[in-house]
Amino acid sequence: MPTPGSIVRCRERDWVLLPSTDDDRLLLRPLTGRSDEVVAISRQLSEVLRYDLPTEAVSDAHFPLPTLDDIQDAQATMLLWQAARMALRDGATPLRSPGRISIRPRLYQFVPLLMALRLQPVRLLIADDVGVGKTIEALLIARELWDRGEIRRLAVLCPPYLCEQWQHELQQKFQLDAVVLRPGTITQLERQTPRGRDIYQHFPVQVISIDWLKLDRNRYRFLQFCPDLVIVDEAHSAVPAAETGRQLRYELVREIAAERNRHLILLTATPHSGAPATFRSLIGLLDPEFADWDVSNLNEKQRLRLARHFVQRTRADIEHGWADGLPCFPQRVLRDESYLLTPTYHEFFNDVYNFCTELVSSGTTLRESQRRVRYWAALSLLRCVMSSPAAAVAALRNRAARLHADDDAAVDDAFWQGLVFESDETETDDEPPTAVLEQAETLFNEREQRRLSLFAARAEQIARQGQDAKLTGVIALTRRLLNDGYAPIIWCRYVATAEYVAQALRKQLPAVHITLVTGRMGEEERRRVIADVPNDQKRVLVATDCISEGINLHERYNAAIHYDLPWNPNRLEQREGRIDRYGQIAPKVVTIRYYGLNNEVDGVVIDVLLRKAREIRRALGTHVPVPSESVVEALTQALFLRRGTHAQQLTLELEAPATQELHRRWEEAMTRERITRTRFAQHALKLADVQPILETTDRVLGDPAEVCSFVLTAAKRLGIAIRQHPRQADVLLVEAASTTPDVIRSVIADRPQPWPISFVSPTPAGAEYVGRNHRLVSTLSSYLFEVALVRTGRISSAPAPVARLGVIRTNTVARLTVLILLRARYLVNLPARQHPLLAEEALISGFVFEAGNERRWLTEAEARHLLTTAQPDANLSADEKRELAEMVLAEFGEAHQDHPLWATLHHQTQQRADDLRRSYRDLRQAIQEYVQGLQVKPIFPPDLLGILILQPMPRRPG
Incomplete structure (x- = not known):
């Protein structure tokens, strides 16, 4: 039976035999296909079919050599080699995940991954600053563990409003097909689950609402089928607290962490939340022993041990220690803008303020519970009046059914904090706190109740007569920001205020796209409305705090106005973090505190x-x-x-x-x-440790510039029109032509026409990032590879876009030179793994015919330079090309180790295997761990993809 990594024949098609964790299954990948096109065949069935139906059985095969019918120019051969590189997924690099992700992470985002690789199991708390990219850091770890075969199922637990965000990141950036589990999706997912299997067991990648999962009826089932890796987002909210909800979340995560071999990643930008006990509970989930440590008084041994599990960096840490030539984050410009209340509004404000002061002072003789109700009512009324006349009217006119103030149990400070003060412990409620006023009103005398009604009438009159300087001021401020090229978000506390502001902006700025998002919309509607905002016109978003967490807004907006000042600075940071974060392409973001001077x-x-x-x-x-x-x-x-x-x-x-x-x-x-x-600063890992690893990865898989070069070259030869965007330097516009192959046209047809793309990450607004794993790149590479190997020769009447044989006459060389394009495969045996992994790379070798027909072999750098720079300087006739190609092909003969030329290629692939082994070792040394038992074995012979023959220009006599 053939060994993994070798080429086999089955069903009249050539395949690559992949390693399998199941001894009874043969995993086959098409020779010209991608790793996501794998099929499985029963080993026993194949043995039976060997005699009865030999074409259905798996048998040895070899990679076909080029033929004289394949001759084209140098660009066609170069394009084939580029396609082979772009098709790689299991690259011969120490990190396996970069071959399967659709983004370009920054160097600093690899630090948690390198930390995770020295932990078994992975138990990590990532507490980097808001907007640094903790989601990317966590999913890099997940993708790497997945590609190494160390996990086969994973779950992300997060607040319900973050579920879609996580699902999108998993699918679009990390190629992991995730399902969301929460009340609205369970019924449909259960229908898709086979009989006899649990829903938590069936779907390998899950995003789950932690507040839904914490309930007993769901928690026990999940724990029974808990996956290999669990990521907990907003982990600070899953530590013990007086609130029942937090206690249930903690019990859930604690039970998940109790399985010592399970991988666990905790994410939070606020690991301490102001309390040492909170931090101890959090790190205790990583290791129960940590919960008993006095974190402020650790000895050096304890500090070093905890530091292996904990990464926490500010933006300043990253920009000073991990600068890789590009800015990591935008500059946040903090500004204050003010307004003066109109005399009418100022008088109204003072009357309400005096009334609220009287409420508080007159409550000193009441019971504690009653006194606190009046405090909350006073704060609520002030917030609404200062937010907008519309919010004041909504709070005073729309009071609901009465609550019972005499019932001490009804006075829940956590509940009131969620309504009045933006508590971190409760969900955001952007409706006016009518329930607070209603409960307090049972304690009001008749005079106080009459004054509330008069206040409502006065607020209506102010709105009707346009006596709101706060509103007129923000319209002028918004107009200035738009004229300066900014796209602002106006943050409001209440729905009524947001609607009031949006209506005024639409009237005063009719040419501007005004979007309104409030808590009265469902989560899907909010995301859809924001996704529909055009990037090519002036735009403003008016929103409440319902989207201050969970929805990233930096792709469309780059300024923030706090129309209502938050009473919780944590909320202000969350608001500004929607635009000031990794991925913001604007060099500056403006955040404005907007307040009244009087x-x-x-x-x-x-x-x-x-x-x-x-x-x-x-x-x-x-x-x-x-x-x-x-x-x-x-x-x-x-x-x-x-x-x-x-x-x-x-x-x-x-x-x-x-x-x-x-x-x-x-x-x-x-x-x-x-x-x-x-x-706990991460001094152990430095830029110099990480950069060589990424450079090695780029050399094998190609960097963004090489992806761009491949797409542009392929487009030119396949009839795809690509032109520069007239207003955005890093954006290209793509359109298919009638001559474009159908399989590629279908990719382009699914997008807007013309289709804006970019090879730059972070990506300019409105454009789609095209990395090496994008569908366009993968379709182009597999199509071109297929064309080359099936030797179609011509498409319609045009020359083939790629060729396995290229012959040119050039000034680049002084002697006849042969470049050899190879695809090499290796079996990588990692410690503690029973089955090997397959790694691949596209190599360039070559030699120069010296005097006496001796060969001087080129270094890889020399061969790569010639491949990418050689251009034809004179014509060669078809007969001359054929004669040269025939001579060179005869050099190869049969691919066996005793043949001189193949012996050299075997030696070179063995050297590359040794280099790969050293790369794995160097990676582990960078994180202070040496890999014992690591083996990298080349599969011989490598695939001979193509040959480029460079014929020197004839010497001029004399």
């Missing part, structure tokens, strides 16, 4: 919260979460309990005890964060 509420929020957050970010280089449980008391004291007598002035009560306590706790959190980042 509005005491905005002044307090800025000085108590937002200014402190900015100071901490400037000092530390990253965001530190605010201790949210202290915020409400600090705001209440600053706004109400210690308010000065002159409400119209910004009398900021920064000395209030609650404010001092908040800032003290926040600074403690910053100190802990600084200590942790200093102690």
Whole structure:
């Protein structure tokens, strides 16, 4: 029986026999096909058919040599070699994943992968800054483990609003077909599950809502069939807390982590969340022993051990230590813009503010639960009034059924924080907090209730008469940003405000595409609306915090206006992180805090919260979460309990005890964060360790410039029109012609016409990134490879686009030179793996005919240079080409190791196998681990893809 890696014949077609983990199955890949076209055949059945139906059995075969009918020019031969490289998926490189991903990761994003490769099992906490690309870092690890055969099933657990985002990343960038498991999809997926198999067992790649999975009826089934690798996003929300939901999430992840051999990756931008206990619980999921350590007082042995499982980098860390010639992130330009309330609105604001102050002060004699209801009501009313007249009306006019304030159980601070203050622990609710006012109203006297009704009427009048300077100011600000070339997002707290702002913008800016997204839309509708935004016209997005997490907006927008200042600085960071992140192509993003100069509420929020957050970010280089449980008391004291007598002035009560306590706790959190980042900085891995690994990968698989060259060359020879975009330097426009082969035309026809593409990552807005795994590239490479090997000779009346034999006369060489294009295969035996992996690469060899018919073999660099630079400088007749080709083909004879020419090629492939083994070893040495038992065995003979013969120009006499 043939060995894995060799060429076999079955069903009158040639195949490559792949390694299989099942001894009873033969895995066959078409000789001209890709690894996703593999078929399986029973080994026993093949043996039976050997005698009865020999054409159906698997038998030895060999790669066909070129023939004299294959002769074309140098470009046709060069294009064949390019196609062979682009078709590679299991590249002969120490990292196997780059051959199967559709993006171009940055060097710093490979660091968690290199850390993971020295862990068995992988237990890793990735806590890089917001917008750095933790999703890419985690999925690089998943893809590498998958391609090494170390995992066969994986699950991503995330908040429900992130499910589609993860599914898209898995499918579009990492070629892993994922299903989403949550209430709306389960019924359909269960219909697709074969009888007798569980849904968690059947689908190999799953994205699951963690809040759905934490329920007992779902958790037990999942744990029974839990996959090899589990990725937990927003992992800080899966640690013990008083809230029932968080406790259930923690129990779920703790049970997943209890299986010691399971791979586990935790992702969060806020691993501490301001509390040491939270961090201990989080790292305890990686190893139970970590939960008992005093993280602020680790000995060196403990620090080194934990550092192997923990990566945390700010943007400054990455830009200073991992710069690879290109900027990693945009520059964030922070600006403040202000407005003055109109006299009518200012008077209205002061009356509401005085009313809220009275509510708070008059509640001091009530029970604790009743007093807190009045606090929440005062804060709620102020937020709505300062958001917009529309939000004030919605809160005051649309109050729902009464709640029972006398019931202490109804007063749930976590619930109220979600409605009034943007709590990190509850889902975003962008509706006006009518429930808060309704509960408080049971404690209001008749006079107070009449005043609320009057406030609603006054708010309606302000909106109707256009007495809102905040709105007119933001329209002017938006117009300036648009004129400066920005596409802004206007962030609002409430649905009513967002609708109010969007309506005004549509009226005042009719030529601008205004998009509105609020929590009243379903998740799919939000994504669809944003995806439909045109990239080729001026645009504005008006949105609430329903999309401040989970939907990346950087492809279409590059500015943010905080129309309503968030009362949680964490929310401000999340908003700005939608545009200021990896993949943003704009060199600068603008973020604007928009506030009222004669509005005491905005002044307090800025000085108590937002200014402190900015100071901490400037000092530390990253965001530190605010201790949210202290915020409400600090705001209440600053706004109400210690308010000065002159409400119209910004009398900021920064000395209030609650404010001092908040800032003290926040600074403690910053100190802990600084200590942790200093102690766990990734000094073990450096740019010089990672860069050679990526250079090796590019040499085998091709970098983006080589992908571009292949597509442009193939397009020219296949009748595909590609032209430069008139306004975007890195964008090309693609259109198929009538002469384009059908299989390639079908790829282009599925896209907009003309189709904007780019070979640059991050990709310009509106264009589709075309990397080596893009469908266009894979279709071109497989089509051209097929054309060359089936020797069609001609397509219609035009010359074949590729050829296995090229003969040219050129000034590039002084003696007759032969370039040999090869595809080599290797069996890679990694430690602790029972079955080998297959690795492939396209090689260039060659020799020069010296005096006396001696051959001088070229180095790989010399051969590659000649292949990519040699151009015809004079014509050769068909007879001359045929004569030269016949002479060179005779040199090869039969492919066996005793033949002089093949013996040299065998020696060269053995050297490449040794180089590959050293690359694996060097990779492990870079992460301080040596691979024992690693073997790389070449499969002989390599495939002879093609030959390019370079005939020197005749010497001129004299």
